[in-house]
Amino acid sequence: xxxxxxxxxxxxxxxxxxxxxxxxxxxxxxxxxxxxxxxxxxxxxxxxxxxxxxxxxxxxxxxxxxxxxxxxxxxxxxxxxxxxxxxxxxxxxxxxxxxxxxxxxxxxxxxxxxxxxxxxxxxxxxxxxxxxxxxxxxxxx
Amino acid sequence: xxxxxxxxxxxxxxxxxxxxxxxxxxxxxxxxxxxxxxxxxxxxxxxxxxxxxxxxxxxxxxxxxxxxxxxxxxxxxxxxxxxxxxxxxxxxxxxxxxxxxxxxxxxxxxxxxxxxxxxxxxxxxxxxxxxxxxxxxxxxxxxxxxxxxxxxxxxxxxxxxxxxxxxxxxxxxxxxxxxxxxxxxxxxxxxxxxxxxxxxxxxxxxxxxxxxxxxxxxxxxxxxxxxxxxxxxxxxxxxxxxxxxxxxxxxxxxxxxxxxxxxxxxxxxxxxxxxxxxxxxxxxxxxxxxxxxxxxxxxxxxxxxxxxxxxxxx
Numbered sequence: 001x002x003x004x005x006x007x008x009x010x011x012x013x014x015x016x017x018x019x020x021x022x023x024x025x026x027x028x029x030x031x032x033x034x035x036x037x038x039x040x041x042x043x044x045x046x047x048x049x050x051x052x053x054x055x056x057x058x059x060x061x062x063x064x065x066x067x068x069x070x071x072x073x074x075x076x077x078x079x080x081x082x083x084x085x086x087x088x089x090x091x092x093x094x095x096x097x098x099x100x101x102x103x104x105x106x107x108x109x110x111x112x113x114x115x116x117x118x119x120x121x122x123x124x125x126x127x128x129x130x131x132x133x134x135x136x137x138x139x140x141x
Numbered sequence: 142x143x144x145x146x147x148x149x150x151x152x153x154x155x156x157x158x159x160x161x162x163x164x165x166x167x168x169x170x171x172x173x174x175x176x177x178x179x180x181x182x183x184x185x186x187x188x189x190x191x192x193x194x195x196x197x198x199x200x201x202x203x204x205x206x207x208x209x210x211x212x213x214x215x216x217x218x219x220x221x222x223x224x225x226x227x228x229x230x231x232x233x234x235x236x237x238x239x240x241x242x243x244x245x246x247x248x249x250x251x252x253x254x255x256x257x258x259x260x261x262x263x264x265x266x267x268x269x270x271x272x273x274x275x276x277x278x279x280x281x282x283x284x285x286x287x288x289x290x291x292x293x294x295x296x297x298x299x300x301x302x303x304x305x306x307x308x309x310x311x312x313x314x315x316x317x318x319x320x321x322x323x324x325x326x327x328x329x330x331x332x333x334x335x336x337x338x339x340x341x342x343x344x345x346x347x348x349x350x351x352x353x354x355x356x357x358x359x360x361x362x363x364x365x366x367x368x369x370x371x372x373x374x375x376x377x378x379x380x381x382x383x384x385x386x387x388x389x390x391x392x393x394x395x396x397x398x399x400x401x402x403x404x405x406x407x408x409x410x411x412x413x414x415x416x417x418x419x420x421x422x423x424x425x426x427x428x429x430x431x432x433x434x435x436x437x438x439x440x441x442x443x444x445x446x447x448x449x450x451x452x453x454x455x
């Protein structure tokens with residue numbers, strides 16, 4: 001098994017059958033876009049986690065201050081449960097994003113496994129472009 | 142005058158071949174043919190001398206054989222029951238029977254040659270068969286009993302739409318003859334596939350949990366080292382607090398060794414998950430993705446809470 005330069009490849013699915021240079025160029029663009037998406041999902045997940053933590057903690061602290069102002073000892077569970085519910089939804093969304101990230105990562109691995117050099121270049125270039133575009137956003141608030 | 146017998150038992154040979162194939166077809170060649178039983182038995186009944194077989198007779202026998210050879214594996218693997226008397230089964234070296242035949246001296250008795258033929262040299266007409274991807278391999282031993290096991294062999298074409306390799310290169314949904322990581326683990330029934338689904342799901346969940354556990358262990362051990370302060374007697378009888386701020390771990394400390402062991406386990410499991418995904422089996426891939434998602438959901442919940450606490454306290 002070795003890398004080959006070829007205009008023919010079958011990528012991932014039965015219907016994704018490439019014969020011509022135009023089809024190959026399109027496939028490389030698709031794989032490139034997939035790699036960019038993968039890198040941006042990684043950054044997006046970290047940012048979402050940060051946002052979720054901040055928002056839920058703000059929410060819970062707000063509710064706690066309200067509670068002390070009102071001086072109500074009963075129904076301690078309601079505001080806490082609201083924060084918890086919100087945290088649950090945030091975390092559930094994050095898990096879905098994690099599944100998408102895992103699946104796209106494996107798809108890229110399988111694309112490289114086709115041993116087609118153009119596809120491999122597409123994956124590498126897409127990872128580079130995705131990292132270049134997405135990681136500065138990580139430090140931005 | 143020596144009595145010559147033409148292409149040995151021609152009628153029986155063609156009968157057997159047609160029984161194997163079902164109909165006579167023009168010459169078609171297929172990459173490998175796996176035949177048990179009589180392939181060529183040209184023989185000349187000589188009284189005194191042992192002389193090699195006439196080339197024309199061999200060719201005739203080949204023609205008869207090739208006339209009936211089909212490409213589909215089912216028909217090739219039909220059990221060919223011919224009742225030929227067997228005097229000397231000779232294992233052929235699997236190359237070209239005519240060549241072989243020309244080298245063999247035939248004695249007076251009829252000789253049946255069991256051999257597996259790799260290609261039909263004279264009958265060359267490449268045709269791609271679309272139905273099956275299983276082709277017989279060529280080995281050199283002649284089996285004493287008719288036991289055939291279809292195996293795959295490499296095709297000549299690479300790339301393109303035709304898949305001749307052992308592994309599937311596109312996603313499929315199935316549970317027949319799915320090899321999973323090790324040679325003993327083969328899935329053949331739906332129940333076994335369900336069990337494999339659960340096992341792969343749990344493996345992916347365990348992988349996510351292991352990742353998060355390693356992160357939290359690392360943070361814990363670093364925190365404990367970072368705030369390592371001890372009282373030191375200072376001048377004038379006072380006691381000073383000397384705070385050591387070390388980031389990182391010593392090489393032989395227990396936390397680092399534990400991290401290393403867990404790292405090895407994590408690397409191995411990640412490679413196993415990659416190999417499972419590489420089977421291209423739809424059910425197993427879904428199990429990997431779902432297990433990763435569920436593991437992240439269950440274990441990262443706690444991690445997020447821990448992150449919350451540590452972010453706000455320090």
